[in-house]
Amino acid sequence: MSTHAPDIVVRRLPLYLRALTLLADRGQEIISSRELGRRVGVSAAQLRKDLSLFGEFGRQGLGYEVVYLRDQIRRILQVDRIWHVALIGAGALGHALVNYPTFTRWDFFINTVFDNDPAKIGTIIGGLTVRSMDRLGKTLQAQHIEIAILAVPADVAQQVADDLVEAGIKALLNYAPISLVLPDDVHVSHIDPVASLQAVTYYL
């Protein structure tokens, strides 16, 4: 695809995919835009508009074929394949992530772990030997890894992210509570539990 859909639409596609996968697993064959939208928390009109950016997937008045739309979204998101992922940071969060079964269930495989703490380098977590950050560039390039999960403290996150970019990483899942400044062709998703909590205290 030569042009990209708006980021906010791209971020909704995984939610549509999640809902469609659940429906397909239950054997449901057809779903209306209203019902699929309801499951994701968007209007039927928004759902149709989002999907229309990528092609024609539904038939007027008939709704969407669940399995077909699921597979099309998998293709659009490029998750109809396995991705290998590097984990940076072997602390408490890194331990939880490397053992998180949902990544592998969705074909994201953490297959290399780095840390800069001499006490952690050489130890094994989730079946993987923790490597020194000194080996970052060579290892990632040798393994053709384009995705990294950043689970390091905030005060070193920007430096580590810079190193990752230099090593060829093009997509980052950032758990550090800072906004990273990176080149435009590097795409970042930010996991920010404090911001998520602050968005619900509003309603209390």
Add this chain to the structure above:
Amino acid sequence: MSTHAPDIVVRRLPLYLRALTLLADRGQEIISSRELGRRVGVSAAQLRKDLSLFGEFGRQGLGYEVVYLRDQIRRILQVDRIWHVALIGAGALGHALVNYPTFTRWDFFINTVFDNDPAKIGTIIGGLTVRSMDRLGKTLQAQHIEIAILAVPADVAQQVADDLVEAGIKALLNYAPISLVLPDDVHVSHIDPVASLQAVTYYL
């Protein structure tokens, strides 16, 4: 406030707050809507529109006073106080969360941990004794806790969420990879690292 702003706007307020807090810590006194928007990834017009839902915070042509706007957003989000939080699930993720310093830095204090695994009940994580889920209702009510973090496996998450709602919880941070079905007055933020990864593979 009798009416609520749209959820999507509420979810941007913590990002504005994060940026303003950083600017205030650096001693910056004034910021334009363009520059603040840039730091959060929204247009100046969107920023002004978002904030206008909550009051008049800027002066035409003069921008926003950083400390004043920070404090107003803290008040709007109700994070100008300490919140006590219950953690449900003492597994690898629970361990990481109970030791996550960013929660306390932003005045969210996990002060009780529950699990249903007899091998975990009575053990201590992050300085807290893991309690039996049987004690959930009594403990949360006695401690007037309204916020819980759900770090349990997907197959039990809905049941645990139902128990939490019965115990008076009104806000949930859900780490389980399922969509919870809950009463309208219970507000949920969802941490979904797989969806976050799937949103960046689109660009690779």
